[in-house]
Amino acid sequence: MSDQYQQDPQAGGNPKSGPVKVSTYSHGNVPGVSYRGGYAHSPREDEEQPAPAAAAPRQRAQPAGGTRVMPAERPGGSPPPAQPRPPRGGGGRPKKRRSGFGRFLRWFLAVVLIIVIALVGLAWYAWSRIDKVDAVPDDHGSAVSDGRVFLVVGSDSRSDLSDEERSELGTGTAEGQRADTIMLLHVPSGGRPALISIPRDSVVDIPGEGSQRINAAYAFGGPALLVETVEANTGVAVDDYVEIGFGGFADIVDALGGVEMCLDEAIEDEKAHIDLPAGCQELGGTDALGYARARYFDPRADLGRVERQRELMSAIADEAMSPGTLLNPIEFSRAALSGGNALVLDEGTGPLDMLTFIRSMTKVTGDSGDTLTVPIGSAGNTVAWDEAAAGELWTALREGSEVPSHLLEE
Numbered sequence: 001m002s003d004q005y006q007q008d009p010q011a012g013g014n015p016k017s018g019p020v021k022v023s024t025y026s027h028g029n030v031p032g033v034s035y036r037g038g039y040a041h042s043p044r045e046d047e048e049q050p051a052p053a054a055a056a057p058r059q060r061a062q063p064a065g066g067t068r069v070m071p072a073e074r075p076g077g078s079p080p081p082a083q084p085r086p087p088r089g090g091g092g093r094p095k096k097r098r099s100g101f102g103r104f105l106r107w108f109l110a111v112v113l114i115i116v117i118a119l120v121g122l123a124w125y126a127w128s129r130i131d132k133v134d135a136v137p138d139d140h141g142s143a144v145s146d147g148r149v150f151l152v153v154g155s156d157s158r159s160d161l162s163d164e165e166r167s168e169l170g171t172g173t174a175e176g177q178r179a180d181t182i183m184l185l186h187v188p189s190g191g192r193p194a195l196i197s198i199p200r201d202s203v204v205d206i207p208g209e210g211s212q213r214i215n216a217a218y219a220f221g222g223p224a225l226l227v228e229t230v231e232a233n234t235g236v237a238v239d240d241y242v243e244i245g246f247g248g249f250a251d252i253v254d255a256l257g258g259v260e261m262c263l264d265e266a267i268e269d270e271k272a273h274i275d276l277p278a279g280c281q282e283l284g285g286t287d288a289l290g291y292a293r294a295r296y297f298d299p300r301a302d303l304g305r306v307e308r309q310r311e312l313m314s315a316i317a318d319e320a321m322s323p324g325t326l327l328n329p330i331e332f333s334r335a336a337l338s339g340g341n342a343l344v345l346d347e348g349t350g351p352l353d354m355l356t357f358i359r360s361m362t363k364v365t366g367d368s369g370d371t372l373t374v375p376i377g378s379a380g381n382t383v384a385w386d387e388a389a390a391g392e393l394w395t396a397l398r399e400g401s402e403v404p405s406h407l408l409e410e
Contacts (some may be wrong), residue, residue: 248342
């Protein structure tokens, strides 16, 4: 562009008008300016005004050291489509879909929780069905014990058996009730538990009844008099009472699916209604009960029977605490319900006490516990204890120490 002064051609050469400043544009285009003869003039009214150019989009300041590339304009000048806004929460990040394993784990845990709740409810229901008796006295007198002492009794009462059950189990029709099995399970505060058999023909002093076989105490005064008799003749305080009858014993074994017993020789006892071959075998409820009662085939009579009873009781406890029973809801349910129907406990015996009882019974079958019979002085139609050796045994229970090794059976 260059500037010069000249007469305005439209002034008609009127000198009054004077020279005007004229700018000559060699290039470019100024909006709103009309060009005629190379000179810029104000546009005439009859001239078409050019459309104003679209304002260039504003550009944001670019960071130093780099060039920002603007997106290309869309056809027709339409604005670009709006971008979807990220969902609120979570920092704008999309939610992760849970894996199939996560869903399976939640489902599995829910099922396990339901099963656990159901089993706990079942155990509570079974516990509520257990009969309770007032067997253990509040005042033990001079009897003491350290640890926990359970009096375990197998009753030969047939009163709860039908005629068909009596025939099937081979129990006979004897009236009344006696303690067919008497054991003491001693669980010391520290050391090995011991399961001690007391022969039912042991002659002892029964309070108020004089010198009698010990099982007669149950017939005279039930569980309470039997507990009192044991404490009076041993000086050992009894903490818990556990009783099971003929029918309940068979039901528990059947509910557990049987128990495995290994016989050194065949057993045939007509009165016990069993005929078992030698060797290891699974015993059902009827055969297990016959095995616990059999004594006429054995020259040692009741002394041999108490040993078999200890073996069988320990095997039942071991099966009850096995993973196959505890982890199988069906097996656990059957065992819990049969136990609830079969057991009789002292009013002060609780669920935790029974757990201690079962666990200790399983220990005496292996290397973690001991089994023995009260030391015997003489045996025949009746049994007399060895006073000196039996005295050592009772002292160990009173003091909470382990049974002296020389008293244990080989």
